[in-house]
Amino acid sequence: MKFLAITLIVHAPDQKPTRLRFQEVLDNAVLAEELGFDGFGVGERHERPFISSSPPVVLSHIAALTSRIRLFTAVTTLSLLDPVRAYEDYATLDNLSGGRLELIIGKGNGSAQRQLFHVTEDDQWDRNAESYELFRRLWREDRVTWSGRFRPPLVDAEVWPEPLQRPIRVWHGSATSRESVDLAARYGDPLFSANVTNPIEPYAALVRHYRQRWEFYGHDPAAAVVGAGTAGYYATPKSQDAIDTYRPVFEAGRAMQQKLGLTPVFTSVEDFAERSSALIGSPEQVIDKVHRYHEQFGHTVLHLHAEAGGLTDAQHRESLELFQRDIAPLLRKDIPDPPWPAAERN
Secondary structure: OEEEEEEOOEOOOOOOOHHHHHHHHHHHHHHHHHHOOOEEEEOOOOOOOEOOOOHHHHHHHHHHHOOOOEEEEOOEEOOOOOHHHHHHHHHHHHHHOOOOEEEEEEOOOOHHHHHHOOOOOOOHHHHHHHHHHHHHHHHHOOOEEEOOOOOOOEEEEOOOOOOOOOOOOEEEEEOOOHHHHHHHHHHOOOEEEOOOOOOOHHHHHHHHHHHHHHHHOOOOHHHOOEEEOOOOEEEOOOHHHHHHHHHHHHHHHHHHHHHOOOOOOOOOHHHHHHHOOOEEEOHHHHHHHHHHHHHHHOOOEEEEEOOOEOEOHHHHHHHHHHHHHHHHHHHHHHOOOOOOOOHHHO
């Protein structure tokens, strides 16, 4: 199994300057490489409270500060973007990073960003699929002739720069949408399940659907690759210490949900630790829970939150160190993952 640290770069301007918030992201990426994580991901959102509207810029800076860790988008919102421009940005980043780039694509969430880019709920899935078709061809072909619904056609177009990885591995991020799953299966691409908001069943059903569609499109069942997120992470040698420390973090998140008019899915930190994908407890409990989810998903890649998110920096670092020392080695041994693309370059 391999492990990513991911951030959506949530920002409260009244608490710290934007510049310092970005510096925290850079520091956490360097820490993730130092501790032995396999990848670092930056989300893409175009509305409050996020400042992750330009992942290629942030990841380019991270690429200059690191040498080994793979760089992920989480996700690239192709339903909002011109695929030609997205290709140019990411092909540039692929070269600057020495071929360490991987993309997780998706339609994105939120009505504010749909309004910003004049995308509707009715056309966002079609935009995502069409943009990916063109993006995929641009990454593979020297010249492209293409026409679609949502951008002007291309006639024998040559788009530069040429990427370093050809092809690049593209994951399809999905929470509960069968549209993203079908698109991933059709092209023979890996799936990354969000696996954050609800108990396991809707996500497990989606993964099962992915594997069914994978076979429907004629792919080898053994070649399907699945990744999954987590709703939170905090581990300590004693499980009760982890629960007690994480309790105010959970309560703050629950209060924010209620303030936004949302009904919390989990009623207490104990319920959250038991029924959500959050990994909260002792190393033994974390390992057991990852195995239980793996029985349903068959996933070989797992993401943790890259940032403290309510914990102190010291607590966050100590917990990540514990993960790499006492948890990750056993999961890597128990759940092997095939070599990643371009591994020989790292």
